[in-house]
Amino acid sequence: MEPIYLDHAATTPLHPDVLEVMQPYYKEFFGNPSSIHSFGRAAKTAINGSRDFIAGKLGCLPNELIFTSGGTESNNMAIYGLLQTNTEKKHIITTRIEHHAVLHPCEWLENLGIDVTYIPVDQSGLVLADDIESAIRPDTALISMMFGNNEVGTLQPVEEVGRIAQAHGIAFHVDAVQALGKVDFDLAALPVDLMSFSAHKINGPKGIGALYISRAKRVAPVFYGGSQERKRRPGTENVAGIVGFAKAVEIIFSSDIEHRSHQLRQKMVDCLQQELGKDGFILNGHQTKCLPHIVNISFPGVGTESLLMNLDLEGIAAASGSACTSGSLEISHVLKAMDLPDDVTSSAIRFSFGMGNTMEQIEYAAQKTATIVNRLRKR
Known part of the structure; x- marks a missing residue:
């Protein structure tokens, strides 16, 4: 792909x-x-x-x-x-x-x-x-x-x-x-x-x-x-x-980007639930009062940087939402302000959607993410 x-x-x-x-x-x-x-x-x-x-x-x-x-x-x-x-x-x-x-x-x-x-x-x-x-x-x-x-x-x-x-x-x-x-x-x-x-x-x-x-x-x-x-x-x-x-x-x-982004966001969450189970990840942020094109997900037990690098090797671009300083990721000031546990803040990934993304891409990305998470957790 x-x-x-x-x-x-x-x-x-x-x-x-x-x-x-x-x-x-x-x-x-x-x-x-x-x-x-x-x-x-x-x-x-x-x-x-x-x-x-x-x-x-x-x-x-x-x-x-x-x-x-x-x-x-x-x-x-x-x-x-x-x-x-x-x-x-x-x-x-x-x-x-x-x-x-x-x-x-x-x-x-x-x-x-x-x-x-x-x-x-x-x-x-x-x-x-x-x-x-x-x-x-x-x-x-x-x-x-x-x-x-x-x-x-x-x-x-x-x-x-x-x-x-x-x-x-x-x-x-x-x-x-x-x-x-x-x-x-x-x-x-x-x-x-x-x-x-x-x-x-x-x-x-x-x-x-x-x-x-x-x-x-x-x-x-x-x-x-x-x-x-x-x-x-x-x-x-x-x-x-x-x-x-x-x-x-x-x-x-003139587009339906808001509705379309909501669908892509939900598709990502649904696919991850199928692959990892509801307890396999944590959704960060308000789940109803939210922008339609952003989903922030933590995978406890997997470091953000390792997951991002492995996703990139699979051709999937995502982000941490964190500042990059001296080649290493810092814990997000937003997640810190939310007072979330360390295993949540240190494993957070932001996926954000827009024009050009398809349901097929989201399903593929979720499957690859789950595969990587399972592999890294086994280590």
Whole structure:
């Protein structure tokens, strides 16, 4: 069988239709969008049209959407930019299971005298809205929380926390990098002030993302140098990337990827139960409040690194969801925050599904996984 890619939460393959619409903006329409001649106007028109389209799908106004280089920049801009407009408030609330693109900026701000409260989660990876409300102080400037966790898939109570933030007059940022196209939401109705997105998670190009900023909120630029993006994000725009992002949004919003991913996820679990039995593995994360395309599974008695290497030798790409440092895997900070036993955290694998995956691939991957697990356990 051809290699099987089950790491769509890390990145997704570029959809051929996305590549097709991008190519003209590397060739014929290569102008700088800030130029006033026809070459520049053509590029600017493409950006405006893409922004209008994406904003329409998200339920926001076009001028509330800023294009960035990806989810990391969007998260940094939301956090740093918001605090720069409200310097008298020096407290942030976030959670222990955030992506490092949120945790590391918060840690850096602590070095600058900002207080950060890291809210714990339960053993399913779920944040309790009451815990967030209890952490609010008079000087709280921002609450930052992800929509759905990138490692275990647990969906967070975004609307409930948003209502709490709204009632207290606190800005609310949501990292929706994994949720875009996988979870239904409407920014016109959702009580969220800032939301981060990335194209390469939805079969779009790498190097392009977006940050939604409600017109009711002001966010300062993180860096300076030009008047692009309404003076909020300087630098010549990535026109081809923006056009590709819009096409990826069009494709994923017109597909049944959410339903299809649910089916693939369930197929993986069912096949593993057939091969290993219900006691042969442990599902991590909330099993109903979850992203459809992510399943995190522990195989006690089998090391994560050994299992990943053996899967790779079989042509199956999966992930640990953990940081790789000096060639060795570290235990996931998300699983640590969930306070799971050591044999669970040290044997966890993340399978994530997307376009191109078939039921046959999932069945094959589950069978190979079970074979490897049984072999390693016998050692």
